[in-house]
Amino acid sequence: MRSGTRPAPSAGRLLRCPSRAAGFTAKFWDQTNETVSRAELERLQLRRLQSTVRRVAAHVPFYQQKFAESGLKPQDIRSLADLHHLPFTTSADLRANYPAGLLAVPLDETLRLHTSSGTTGKPKALFFSRRDVNNAGELCARSFVATGVTKNDVFQNMMTYGMFTGALVTHYGAEKIGCLVIPAGPGNSERQVMLMQDFGTTLIHITPSYALYLAAFLEKRALAPRRDLKLRKAFVGAEPYTEETRRKIEHGLGLDVYNSYGLSEMNGPGVAFECEQKHGMHVWEDHFLIEILDPKTGEPVPEGQPGELVMTTLCREAMPLLRYRTRDITSLLTGPCPCGRTHRRLNRITGRSDDMLIVRGVNIYPQQIERVLMAQSGVGRNYLIVLEGLDEMIVKVELAEAGFSGKVEELIRLQKQLGERLRAEILVKPTVQLVPPGDLPVSEGKARRVVDNRKL
């Protein structure tokens, strides 16, 4: 261990891959840590927070400067309540410190580089040490097992491999459990289905938009997933989606969908995951300290209220981050979960401050539009929001077979009804256009939902 700090006493036990007999089929991957009492968890969090703060104070110029500005010393962090004295870290800070400005270990201690896609300018570079790589896999293994995955599962990973964390981190997690991993990557639906049939795929990891596309693809090929495939579970993430979309995917692919949350800045997937209850995503709080804050004031919101998720890494070696502003809007579910895990749960991400559109002065999240569209019968799975001219909003949505009787009047009625329902939800009345399926630019990967052509 190179850093000047001694690992927390229990860290060795916690971080070593727990030894397991071949044929892993238990209910927990890491029962000790997943069911730790809240009191013990908080003691562990404090020790790890203090260690993290000492390490960044010793090695990361960015944090050294921040601490100097506010006069903070590592020893000032005496309890978890002192967290709010620590500075925030934003995605702009990550870009400003690109490529290696936030490293807390020498470069030769790093093992892997990931980047987080940026729409503008430089990406965010994220370094992993050997222990970080292992931890990320451990958390994914925990998450998968929480949904009932065993070594007998065949895992077809349809996320993009490469710089993106989505595919690699889950890949390693599934291997830890002993699943057969098929690194398929996204796209080429023909081949995906062939792999599923030939190797008896039971688990998939997929974006919601591609899952919907794939469901439509199966339908077109007259394949009934429950009859013709062995699919059992899908881990769906990387894009926010609604409960309605979950049901559509479950129905269309004939499996159970588990919501997951992750971001490259915090290892990627496996930060928070639904258990078999499918009710909120357990955040692995022995690795991450979470806060839900008012995005404007930076102050905590009342418990259970929606706000921006802010995360502090507790075990990250190569690139610890303090109070990272995720920009994701969510809320905490604080009650105990019947699964026995003591780690608190996050509700579905309801928006991303980055995705927010401002149309005619009104703040709108694409998910609000998606919710309305998905609740409407007669329309399909894909949609596109086009902003044009002087703040005109056009919502294009695919017509579904169920919505088509052949009568033009009914189509006009459907467009009007959707327009009214959208206005009730987002307070701006868009023009709704029904389009044929396959007409919108999808995307066997991440869907592009907003096109802004405004000349403002």
Added chain:
Amino acid sequence: MSAVKLVAVFAENKRGQTAHITEVLAAANLNIRWVTIASVGTFGVMKFLVNDYRLAHEALKHEGYVTTLMDVLAVEVADQPGALRAVAECLAESGVNLDNTSGFVANRRAILILEVQNVPLAREALQKRNLRVLTQEEMLSL
């Protein structure tokens, strides 16, 4: 059964759409006996009477089109003034709403195609007035 089946297709109102849809039908060796196209803003609906509606429906569906089969009534009327009025009156008296109507004359026979909400009710009303309601086979052999 004297309802006539039409194949309806949803299409975007853009260049080449009609050509592409009719190409699909031609490729399946389908003969179009009657067609209507209604376009509203950005989209349109095309309706066809073809010699094999099941095949047409399948062929279009396979190409990814949103398509459906519709029941309409085909009525033969006298090729003379007042014929349409007689039909319209008859349906109005029976409380049937006429959604879309079109007509043509073929081989000196005047045919009206009626889209109504309640096909059985409309058929009964027309037959009571001794108006001849044509079957699919009759329509295809005009």
